[in-house]
Amino acid sequence: MISKYRGNRQAISALVRETEVHRDVYLDQELFELEMEHLFANTWIYVGHDSQVPKVGDYYATTIGAQPVIMVRDTPDSVKVLYNRCPHKGTRLTGDTCGNVGRFFRCPYHAWTFRLDGSLAGIPLKGGYDNTGFAESHSARGMTAVRHVHNYRGFVFGKLSDVGPGFDEFFGEALSSIDNMVDRSPAGKLEVAGGVLRYRHDCNWKMLVDNLTDTCHPMIAHQSSAGTTVDVWKSAPAGAKKPMAVEIYAPFASPYEFFQTMGIRIWDNGHGHTGVSHSIHSDYSAVPGYFDQMKAAYGEERAKAILGENRHNTVYFPNVTVKGPIQLLRLFKPVAANKTLVESWAFRLVGAPDMLLERTVMYNRLVNAPTSIVGHDDLEVYERAQAGLASNGNEWVNIQRLYAADEPGQRNVVTDGTSEGQMRNQFRAWTKFMTMSL
């Protein structure tokens, strides 16, 4: 087969123009594979949260792009990320998604064992390798560790290649959204809690990332869910207390002006967030007792500053997003050009009232579950786009809204909340990290 994009830096760069992107970035399987080799190797990819592996020997098996990896607590104070294969025959070392391996990984095929840092501990009938030069083999090095791992306040990221910026340079100011989510705990600590939702999407992973800062869709695509909620609630008895579920659904139906004025902040390397001044999370009812706990922990002024942030979606390019005000993280796991697994993880604010976790897990099931009506609205338009892009009538996707010719060089700017500037920012980063190792 003739390769259209492999090794062709020029062809890849030509896919992203200032105000439009070529459909192949969503459709082409070769480009998807190049994304796995370059984009998902040269950038810092979210692996998991260290509260998922609290005890030495605890592991969590996941992926970085297409690569199966294991996050493991190797010492009380550190977490390692290892490629999930036995160096002998390639057998994946874990069966369950999470658990505890004790002191060693033990391969189920030939009982080779590995220490928690991945190094080879033992091989049955080891004499068979005497005088074979085994010490020089790949196998003798044990399980391969992911080259670069960084644990930022519990959030563990990995970078597969030596190319690409260091952790602080890559994320820069964008880390402030993780900071805000963690700071919302009176103890300054988060724990994964409340279960995970996993939703299969038959569309390209970037459609989900594009949608995170697409503020011209909620009042349209979610008219059916949020609009119906508003209509149903109109017939509630006068003076009835608005239920948490209505507080969660209804703001999706807010008018354009609400989204225009909320603002979008754009950072380097494809990161950015909606909801600079306010967001759909701004008007949730106060949780009794919570502010007093925050005041006691941080002092009144600082507590108000922390809770005054209402960032909506923060995009950590390329494929993860957090919602600080409701302690949710969504990870868009690329499976194929037209297949994505969306995982939605909830966090408990350690030391805060349970009602906050109750709201987090309610939001998660109302919005992110395979049974969610908001999720159904979104997936329908993604899948229609995936299908519609097959049309030869036009090969380009438009991302021109509120474009300004001087924007490419701007850093840490705040734009109109309905700008597609963050989508353009993501695609500039896409080109940068796709081509940097070609």
Added chain:
Amino acid sequence: MGTVPTDQQLIDFVVREARLLDQQRLEDWLNLFTEDGHYWMPVERGQTDPKLTTSLMYEDKLLLRIRIDRLKGKATHSQSPKSRCHHMMQTPQVDERDDGQQHYVTWTPMHYVESRADEQTLYAAWVTHHLITVDGALKIRLKRVDLINCDAALGSIQLFV
């Protein structure tokens, strides 16, 4: 119905409930629930807590009302074309009966098929109904749907198991 429902009446109720869903008689279906009734589809095997652990669904009558109104709404693009569903059930078994409290629990293994356009998906579930009588009529206090693969990565389920 006499003062207490017979086992057969409990069984007939559960079977009819599935038929209302298959025929998409959703107003009649919603009326089967008590005012404080819930539809619960856990996301974890053996899940005991619907509040601090998330679920695929944990919906009171208000949320079910929203869902039903949405399904027939003109702006509901994910129902264009519309989904259809089919329940294939074993005979419900009466697991608990408390005639004093008029509280009954049935257990019904089933296969559920949801289709839309060219796609059709099969789910397997154990469904537990907690029923009570209200003014002599059986009502659903809780319908719990345990999918065999509740924790798998699933595609959209748009109707009701």
